[in-house]
Amino acid sequence: xxxxxxxxxxxxxxxxxxxxxxxxxxxxxxxxxxxxxxxxxxxxxxxxxxxxxxxxxxxxxxxxxxxxxxxxxxxxxxxxxxxxxxxxxxxxxxxxxxxxxxxxxxxxxxxxxxxxxxxxxxxxxxxxxxxxxxxxxxxxxxxxxxxxxxxxxxxxxxxxxxxxxxxxxxxxxxxxxxxxxxxxxxxxxxxxxxxxxxxxxxxxxxxxxxxxxxxxxxxxxxxxxxxxxxxxxxxxxxxxxxxxxxxxxxxxxxxxxxxxxxxxxxxxxxxxxxxxxxxxxxxxxxxxxxxxxxxxxxxxxxxxxxxxxxxxxxxxxxxxxxxxxxx
Amino acid sequence: xxxxxxxxxxxxxxxxxxxxxxxxxxxxxxxxxxxxxxxxxxxxxxxxxxxxxxxxxxxxxxxxxxxxxxxxxxxxxxxxxxxxxxxxxxxxxxxxxxxxxxxxxxxxxxxxxxxxxxxxxxxxxxxxxxxxxxxxxxxxxxxxxxxxxxxxxxxxxxxxxxxxxxxxxxxxxxxxxxxxxxxxxxxxxxxxxxxxxxxxxxxxxxxxxxxxxxxxxxxxxxxxxxxxxxxxxxxxxxxxxxxxxxxxxxxxxxxxxxxxxxxxxxxxxxxxxxxxxxxxxxxxxxxxxxxxxxxxxxxxxxxxxxxxxxxxxxxxxxxxxxxxxxx
Numbered sequence: 001x002x003x004x005x006x007x008x009x010x011x012x013x014x015x016x017x018x019x020x021x022x023x024x025x026x027x028x029x030x031x032x033x034x035x036x037x038x039x040x041x042x043x044x045x046x047x048x049x050x051x052x053x054x055x056x057x058x059x060x061x062x063x064x065x066x067x068x069x070x071x072x073x074x075x076x077x078x079x080x081x082x083x084x085x086x087x088x089x090x091x092x093x094x095x096x097x098x099x100x101x102x103x104x105x106x107x108x109x110x111x112x113x114x115x116x117x118x119x120x121x122x123x124x125x126x127x128x129x130x131x132x133x134x135x136x137x138x139x140x141x142x143x144x145x146x147x148x149x150x151x152x153x154x155x156x157x158x159x160x161x162x163x164x165x166x167x168x169x170x171x172x173x174x175x176x177x178x179x180x181x182x183x184x185x186x187x188x189x190x191x192x193x194x195x196x197x198x199x200x201x202x203x204x205x206x207x208x209x210x211x212x213x214x215x216x217x218x219x220x221x222x223x224x225x226x227x228x229x230x231x232x233x234x235x236x237x238x239x240x241x242x243x244x245x246x247x248x249x250x251x252x253x254x255x256x257x258x259x260x261x262x263x264x265x266x267x268x269x270x271x272x273x274x275x276x277x278x279x280x281x282x283x284x285x286x287x288x289x290x291x292x293x294x295x296x297x298x299x300x301x302x303x304x305x306x307x308x309x310x311x312x313x314x315x316x317x318x319x320x321x322x323x324x325x326x327x
Numbered sequence: 328x329x330x331x332x333x334x335x336x337x338x339x340x341x342x343x344x345x346x347x348x349x350x351x352x353x354x355x356x357x358x359x360x361x362x363x364x365x366x367x368x369x370x371x372x373x374x375x376x377x378x379x380x381x382x383x384x385x386x387x388x389x390x391x392x393x394x395x396x397x398x399x400x401x402x403x404x405x406x407x408x409x410x411x412x413x414x415x416x417x418x419x420x421x422x423x424x425x426x427x428x429x430x431x432x433x434x435x436x437x438x439x440x441x442x443x444x445x446x447x448x449x450x451x452x453x454x455x456x457x458x459x460x461x462x463x464x465x466x467x468x469x470x471x472x473x474x475x476x477x478x479x480x481x482x483x484x485x486x487x488x489x490x491x492x493x494x495x496x497x498x499x500x501x502x503x504x505x506x507x508x509x510x511x512x513x514x515x516x517x518x519x520x521x522x523x524x525x526x527x528x529x530x531x532x533x534x535x536x537x538x539x540x541x542x543x544x545x546x547x548x549x550x551x552x553x554x555x556x557x558x559x560x561x562x563x564x565x566x567x568x569x570x571x572x573x574x575x576x577x578x579x580x581x582x583x584x585x586x587x588x589x590x591x592x593x594x595x596x597x598x599x600x601x602x603x604x605x606x607x608x609x610x611x612x613x614x615x616x617x618x619x620x621x622x623x624x625x626x627x628x629x630x631x632x633x634x635x636x637x638x639x640x641x642x643x644x645x646x647x648x649x650x651x652x653x654x
Contacts, residue, residue: 068590083591130480144556146473146480153457153473153558154594161589162552165492165508178589181492225489229471229556231480262488262505263395264410267481 004296007049007061007104008288010111011035011094013086017285018045020052024122024279024286028052038092046101053102060105060299062291064114064284065094071109071152079108107295113150113157114287115238115277116143121290123278124236132232133277134159136219137239140184144230151230160184164221167214187218189241200244212250215241220254223274227259233267238277248276331623334376334388334431335615337438338362338421340413344612345372347379349620351449351606351613355379365419373428380429387432387626389618391441391611392421398436398479406435434622440477440484441614442565442604443470448617450605451563459559460604461486463546464566467511471557478557487511491548494541514545516568527571539577542568547581550601554586560594565604575603 003022010017015034021027031048035041049058068084070077079095099106109117116125116133125131125145134142142159144151151157161176162183172195176185185191193199196211203211223235241247256269267273279286301307330349337344342361348354358375362368376385395411397404406422426433436444443452443460452458452472461469469486471478478484488503489510499522503512512518520526523538530538550562568574583596594600606613628634 130478142556146478147476149474151457151473151558154560155558155590155592157558158555158590161555163490163492163548163585165490178587179585221490225552226556228485228488229469229553231478231482231484233481258490258506260505263482263485265482 004059004293005056006289006292006296007052007058007102008285008292009045009061009063009065009098010114010284010288011045011063011065012111012284013066016041016045018048019285019288020049020058021289023289024118024282035086037088042092042094042097042101046098049098049102058102058104060107060292060296061098061102062114062288062293062295063095063098063106063108064111064118064287064291065108067110067156069094069108069110069156071156072154079106105292105295105299107291107298109150109152109287109291110141110143110156111284111287112141113143113152114291115279115283116145116150116236116287117290118279118283118286118288119236119238119277120145120148122286123283124275125234128233130230130232131234131236132159132226132230133283134226134235134237135239135277136188136237136241138190139188140222140239142226144226144232146230159222159226160188162222162225164218164225167217170214183218183222187215187222187241189239192241200241212244212247215244216247216250216254219251220258223251223255224258227268234272235274236277237274238280238283242276248274331386331620332383333616333619333623334379334385334429335612335619336372336388336390336392336425337441337611337615338372338390338392339438339611340393343368343372345375346612346615347376347385348616350616351445351609362413364415369419369421369424369428373425376425376429385429385431387434387619387623388425388429389441389615389620389622390422390425390433390435391438391445391614391618392435394437394483396421396435396437396483398483399481406433432622432626434618434625436477436479436614436618437468437470437483438611438614439468440470440479441618442606442610443472443477443563443614444617445606445610445613445615446563446565446604447472447475449613450610451602452561455560457557457559458561458563459486459553459557460610461553461562461564462566462604463515463564463568465517466515467549467566469553471553471559473557486549486553487515489549489552491545491552494544497541510545510549514542514549514568516566519568527568539571539574542571543574543577543581546578547585550578550582551585554595561599562601563604564601565607565610569603575601 008019017032019027019030029052068082070080070082080093081089083090095106095108112135119125119133129147132144140160164183174181174185175191175194176182252274335346344359346354346357356379395409397407397409407420408416410417422433422435439462446452446460456475457473459471467487491510501508501512502518502521503509579601
């Protein structure tokens with residue numbers, strides 16, 4: 001295989017996907033298993049990569065993980081899960097555990113930021129430097145890439161919890177345990193199922209028509225906020241709700257209505273502005289590969305110049321990588 | 328004077344501020360005049376800098392301008408005003424005119440992005456890499472700096488036009504000509520004056536108390552959206568409405584209510600998270616100095632290496648500066 005030999009982990013709340021390769025169409029080996037207790041789950045990932053390393057060294061491992069994660073490199077908890085409802089996982093040092101066991105450079109970001117990087121490199125945001133990736137599934141998550149770098153400021157973005165004006169007459173209270181009627185609480189798959197009494201994919205006829213229209217209005221409202229705050233060149237949407245038939249044309253029409261001609265850019269009205277994700281379930285694992293590639297590149301830079309260069313994921317320009325082992 | 332000798336222009340819809348110096352407390356010369364027709368107005372700015380250049384060459388000029396501006400470097404209209412209600416100014420090549428006349432490197436960004444850079448370098452966002460600057464005056468504008476770079480994607484940000492849920496019982500229709508009840512349309516100074524029948528600074532007693540409370544609720548709603556989309560380490564607020572007495576404590580309380588403990592970071596609840604701007608009316612001109620400094624640095628880099636390096640303002644990594652003359 002040409003190019004680097006990279007490891008990728010998509011650590012989800014329900015399953016782990018681990019693979020070795022260099023691109024979504026250059027996958028050498030892959031394993032999937034349910035997410036259990038942290039120790040045996042991470043050990044299983046480590047064992048997979050150790051076996052892969054027998055055939056030849058890995059250059060780095062990238063992890064696209066469920067969150068919340070501490071991603072400030074200057075923070076003592078860097079790379080660890082923060083308080084998560086997933087039993088046993090709060091505070092677990094996912095990146096550090098992998099790095100210590102495999103002794104290769106490791107980078108970590110959220111699953112949605114990983115998917116954003118994957119779609120940017122090989123998918124529907126290819127060639128765009130500033131774009132947003134949204135997943136609309138049970139909940140809503142979004143990652144913004146600005147000039148090639150994921151936004152990681154005080155914390156990773158939490159786009160699912162945007163405030164949205166209620167559609168007049170919609171008395172659904174909302175499903176978010178924190179905000180009730182935030183974006184995710186009104187338009188995530190869980191909210192839609194609760195509002196209509198069954199999952200979106202089981203709706204039909206007039207109810208489906210009404211549900212799709214409401215979904216388009218709520219999604220457009222959040223997209224408008226994202227457009228005005230992050231100025232993306234494109235918005236890519238994945239997740240289970242994104243494949244509802246007929247959603248995208250409705251969404252584009254409602255977005256145009258919500259923007260109301262401001263700032264009047266033809267690009268916002270074009271069919272290639274809000275588009276479906278291209279990589280499907282491979283977006284996250286592909287993001288792990290991008291993260292691994294950047295970790296390998298940064299490690300080479302450190303080895304050569306003795307200093308960390310500005311991190312490719314935007315998480316800090318002047319602090320060393322914490323979860324980089326020695327290859 | 329040590330350090331570079333820089334020119335700065337804050338080109339506002341009502342007045343121009345031009346200065347020569349290297350920092351807000353190192354201003355060598357300054358001029359202010361009303362914004363008239365484009366040609367004589369820009370000629371007056373040019374004349375000021377030409378006179379300053381007699382004492383010694385300027386390294387660069389930075390412009391923080393009213394908008395909307397075309398800021399994509401690959402776009403043929405780069406540096407020009409887009410369609411603006413200001414008579415005669417639509418399409419005017421502000422940056423190009425200054426660069427051609429003075430033959431120095433010139434950089435341009437919006438007034439609010441300029442102010443964001445100024446507050447980051449010398450003001451209330453000093454030391455923060457990822458932050459947001461908001462001006463709440465007649466309207467609302469916001470600039471996001473991510474890892475030291477202003478977001479400039481498809482267009483500059485337009486934070487004033489976020490959607491906000493209406494406060495129950497508030498039947499004010501909103502003052503935005505595009506969206507009616509967007510953030511600016513409900514919480515900008517013009518909206519507040521229209522809602523209460525007089526400008527905010529003339530309100531008193533119970534009306535002032537109610538107006539401040541509503542202002543805090545609406546501002547908090549937009550701040551929440553900004554937090555969830557751009558993850559700032561700090562939010563700095565300037566503009567006429569920001570100096571209403573007692574607004575900040577109310578705003579912090581309403582923001583905590585709106586975030587509702589999610590994601591539960593103590594930083595979001597701290598008094599130094601949402602803070603007043605520090606530079607006042609000097610923020611824009613200071614931003615011009617930052618832009619000038621970056622233009623000078625980029626020109627040195629081009630002169631040395633023959634290639635443009637990634638632009639410091641995030642407006643594109645691989646295209647040459649368009650408005651750079653030859654010093």
